[in-house]
Amino acid sequence: MRIDLSPIQDQKGATIDVERVERFDPIDLGRSALAFPEPVRFVGKATNTGDGIILSGTAWASTRAVCDRCLTEFDMKVEVPIFETYYRAGTAAARQDEDGRTYHGDEVDITPAIEAAIVLSLPIRIICREDCRGLCTDCGANLNEGPCSCGRRT
Secondary structure: OEEEOOOOOOOOOOEEEEEEEEOOOOEEOOOOEEEOOOOEEEEEEEEEOOOOEEEEEEEEEEEEEEOOOOOOEEEEEEEEEEEEEEEEOOOHHHHHOOOOEEEOOOEEEOHHHHHHHHHHHOOOOOOOOOOOOOEOOOOOOEHHHOOOOOOOOO
C-alpha cells in the first residue's frame, strides 16, 4: 500500500486522509503462514510534522491461519491500530529516531507497518476456538471431530 505524500510534503501541519484496500501476500510465521483471502483495508491520516510524517489509523483484515492445537485452517478477523512515523531517508531526524521508518521520494509504503501490526496482534498460540481439543498424541486424530481410534484420549 503506497501513499502519495506530495500534497503535504512541504507543508508542516498539513494532513491528508488515507483510505486504501489492497491484497497482501501471505506472511511466514515460522510455524505456518498467515494468508489473506480478502484484501486488507486501511483508513487513517498522514500528517506532516515538519520532521517527518505521522501515519495513524486502523487496518482490518480477514486472515486464514492454522490452529496450533489441531492444525486445522480457520478464518479470523483482525483489527489493528496503526501509528507509525516516517522520515525522509538521509535526514537528521531519520538518523536520530531508531524506531521510525524511512522513505524515498514522495511515496511511502505502509505495507510493512500493517503486516508488523497484524503479526504483533496475534496471540502466542493461535487456536481455532477456545475449546479446541487438539490432536491425539498417539494416533494424531483431530479430537474436535470425535474420539480417536486408538482409544488413548477421548
